[in-house]
Amino acid sequence: MTVQVRADRELGWTRADTVRTVIAVAVAAVLLGLAGYLSATDGEGLGGSNAALMLLIGAGLGILFERGRYCFFCVFRDLFEKRDSRGMYAILVSIGVGTIGYAVIFSTRIPTPTADNVPTDAHIAPVSLALVIAGLAFGLGMVISGGCIAGHLYRLPEGHLRSIPALAGVVLGFGLGFLSWDAMYSGFILGAPATWLAAGNGYVLAVLLQLGVLVGLGVLLLRWNPPVQGRGDRVVDAAEVRRLVFFKRWPALFTGAAVGILAILAYYKDQPLGVTQQISSMTRTGMTEAGWMDGFMPGLDERLAGCVAMVVDTITTNGWLIVGIVLASLAVALPGRRVRVEKTTAFNSLTALGGGVLLGWGAMIGLGCTIGVLLSGTQALALSGWVFGAAIVVAAGLGFRFGLHRKAAPGVF
Amino acid sequence: MSTDESTAGAGAPTPRKSAGRTAIAVVAAAALAGTAGFVVANSTGDDAGSTTAGSDTAGSDSAESGGTGSGDTATTVVAADIPGEHRGFDEVHTEEPLATTDWLAERLEEGELHEQGIVLLDVSENLPSSELTPYAEAHIPQAQYVEWSEEFTAPNTREFISAEEFTELAQSLGIGEDSTVVLYGDNNNWFAAYASWVFNLYGVEDVVLLDGGLHKWELYDERELVEEVPSVPAGNFEAKPQNHDLRAFQPEVLEIAEQNTEADGDAVAAVNLVDIRSAEEHDGEVGVDPDIFQGEGAAVWGHIPGSVNVTWTQIVDEETGEFLPAEEIRSIYEEAGVDFDDPIIAYCRIGERASHTWYALSQILGEEVKVYDGSWSEWGNSVGVPVANNSGERAGLWGQSGD
Numbered sequence: 020m021t022v023q024v025r026a027d028r029e030l031g032w033t034r035a036d037t038v039r040t041v042i043a044v045a046v047a048a049v050l051l052g053l054a055g056y057l058s059a060t061d062g063e064g065l066g067g068s069n070a071a072l073m074l075l076i077g078a079g080l081g082i083l084f085e086r087g088r089y090c091f092f093c094v095f096r097d098l099f100e101k102r103d104s105r106g107m108y109a110i111l112v113s114i115g116v117g118t119i120g121y122a123v124i125f126s127t128r129i130p131t132p133t134a135d136n137v138p139t140d141a142h143i144a145p146v147s148l149a150l151v152i153a154g155l156a157f158g159l160g161m162v163i164s165g166g167c168i169a170g171h172l173y174r175l176p177e178g179h180l181r182s183i184p185a186l187a188g189v190v191l192g193f194g195l196g197f198l199s200w201d202a203m204y205s206g207f208i209l210g211a212p213a214t215w216l217a218a219g220n221g222y223v224l225a226v227l228l229q230l231g232v233l234v235g236l237g238v239l240l241l242r243w244n245p246p247v248q249g250r251g252d253r254v255v256d257a258a259e260v261r262r263l264v265f266f267k268r269w270p271a272l273f274t275g276a277a278v279g280i281l282a283i284l285a286y287y288k289d290q291p292l293g294v295t296q297q298i299s300s301m302t303r304t305g306m307t308e309a310g311w312m313d314g315f316m317p318g319l320d321e322r323l324a325g326c327v328a329m330v331v332d333t334i335t336t337n338g339w340l341i342v343g344i345v346l347a348s349l350a351v352a353l354p355g356r357r358v359r360v361e362k363t364t365a366f367n368s369l370t371a372l373g374g375g376v377l378l379g380w381g382a383m384i385g386l387g388c389t390i391g392v393l394l395s396g397t398q399a400l401a402l403s404g405w406v407f408g409a410a411i412v413v414a415a416g417l418g419f420r421f422g423l424h425r426k427a428a429p430g431v432f
Numbered sequence: 433m434s435t436d437e438s439t440a441g442a443g444a445p446t447p448r449k450s451a452g453r454t455a456i457a458v459v460a461a462a463a464l465a466g467t468a469g470f471v472v473a474n475s476t477g478d479d480a481g482s483t484t485a486g487s488d489t490a491g492s493d494s495a496e497s498g499g500t501g502s503g504d505t506a507t508t509v510v511a512a513d514i515p516g517e518h519r520g521f522d523e524v525h526t527e528e529p530l531a532t533t534d535w536l537a538e539r540l541e542e543g544e545l546h547e548q549g550i551v552l553l554d555v556s557e558n559l560p561s562s563e564l565t566p567y568a569e570a571h572i573p574q575a576q577y578v579e580w581s582e583e584f585t586a587p588n589t590r591e592f593i594s595a596e597e598f599t600e601l602a603q604s605l606g607i608g609e610d611s612t613v614v615l616y617g618d619n620n621n622w623f624a625a626y627a628s629w630v631f632n633l634y635g636v637e638d639v640v641l642l643d644g645g646l647h648k649w650e651l652y653d654e655r656e657l658v659e660e661v662p663s664v665p666a667g668n669f670e671a672k673p674q675n676h677d678l679r680a681f682q683p684e685v686l687e688i689a690e691q692n693t694e695a696d697g698d699a700v701a702a703v704n705l706v707d708i709r710s711a712e713e714h715d716g717e718v719g720v721d722p723d724i725f726q727g728e729g730a731a732v733w734g735h736i737p738g739s740v741n742v743t744w745t746q747i748v749d750e751e752t753g754e755f756l757p758a759e760e761i762r763s764i765y766e767e768a769g770v771d772f773d774d775p776i777i778a779y780c781r782i783g784e785r786a787s788h789t790w791y792a793l794s795q796i797l798g799e800e801v802k803v804y805d806g807s808w809s810e811w812g813n814s815v816g817v818p819v820a821n822n823s824g825e826r827a828g829l830w831g832q833s834g835d
Binding site for chain 2: 134135214215216217218219220224225227228231232235238307308310313402
């Protein structure tokens, strides 16, 4: 039996490719130079000794997000709209790999996990109605604005200009979140249990349970896994490597495993992955300075874990992570001809802004986003990560079903 | 989970086998759900207990190690000599201990403060997180700056400068025998209150705090700040030896703690101990954040047995930063269990916030109050002294609480 396979299109090399490559190399050089500088100065006054490492971890994430399309918006859209679950496996694998790594790190620090010694630096947050509401708002905001917060960060260099109003909306949303924090905290969060699955059960049972759930989800999602298109016989030469690295989407399993490993590294050396801390902290500092809010926030400043906003004067390691994501995404998107300015209108900018407000508000009340709470939370064996994730999936499912993303940006999708 | 599996699975499912598959899937899902329910219930059940526990349950769990066993005992509390005398509280208590920002603004309108017998001093902590303008950038007109950590403490020793050195400092600031010293600072006057206590220690009689401090002046009233640093004529103040009626040392506190420890941590001694740190620190759930307060850490967490916990924030108005009315302050401490018939010793971590409470209790209410300036950074690092911990577990260096 002969199978008809579509031949790969010749890539060729144009003048534009030369320009793109030069820019990409320059961006990469800036990134590495910055890391070298931070390393040489020990990050003095610029986030401390972990600044260089977190910049590079951010760069790794930027590359993986861009090349593996590790984007919660895209993955959920594929799932709910195109009935294609392939991207979901990257997320499941990253949670699985991260879970094991986190458990190893936990076990060296806390031999006997109980509810009294929950690791305070991991993102284990109270499970309350507020978390569900935050997840629903976040999921809806993601559908409307065309990406989650991490997604906007890496898609902006790809030319997704709606990310600009969306990120502006995120800042506004954080502001609204701070103003409504007192009510949400005293109404729902105060006294809610911060359930850590390892507490009282040991790491083995908790990890096995999570891996079991992940496998279960993986089996369930097979129903929506479309047939794989074959490719013809080929020699791995320079052109093929170029195609695989810069043009073809990286395999979900590789992307997921690599994200999981970076998450472990980040937690081991510095703090759990998350992309909102620097942004929300800057928002808060600005608002405090403008006198729009008090310097002290009950609950938030005392004991809650997550991508919590502090009053900061300078860039933190979290800021370097974001810089790394944005620059590296640009550097790898360019050689693959993936930087294209997308159609942007006044209307779809406005909806992106509105969606961004929902994202920001949800991330503030939920103490993080898809990366900080969903990914870093589940990896840390926190029930909050699962609850937030479930709320996002429900909201995203409904949003895509009703075509909110198309209504918000007609003609784009 | 691998791609091979997934492509195979999505191929063409045969309807006949689906019944068996469904059964397996149902069993697997049920097992998973059951385990999940068990794990969540297990971890949550524990957790509820720990978050509600904490406050007043185990008065002095670990306070039994006081050394009442048989055989020889060794004395661990060091007997360092600190010169001083007991002069009572007459020169300490002040008629009007608080100056309002309005009053200060009027004095500034009138002209040079030193001609009116007033010395205005800024004593601030200048944490980078502070929203207030540091002295070096701008300050209240005619204010001079006193750096608490260098100017009135001795180098390389945990003690204040000598009386002679204090005379020198005070004269250089323009303090005379009849001067009114007005102190203010950031962070709700913590370090200004600390300075006021030190100034009283050395016999400066008329020391007042600017109520609300720099916060009230700069942010609430939005009054003017200037860059100009004043020069003032030297004063003629002569310092007296430290007034040890204002200052408690560890041996004295240890006696009280031992009495309370024998009564299972109840406050039975005829001296009130007031711990003004946060409830979590008092309970022994947390230590200090070494990133911010390097050098203030303690090896053991908890509180001195029998001390009552009234966090300093409870006695100031949140918006203006001013002290609450005297009677409200009194009732807050009475509710917390302070018996105003007995003298009071206040402590915190290094003594500065305790000075804020000292100011309220001694200067505003007119009670007899000492500051135990060794505070938790001495007590929590001392060998053998009794410690009470409400967290129900070993906390600190030998606990499992991590950092």
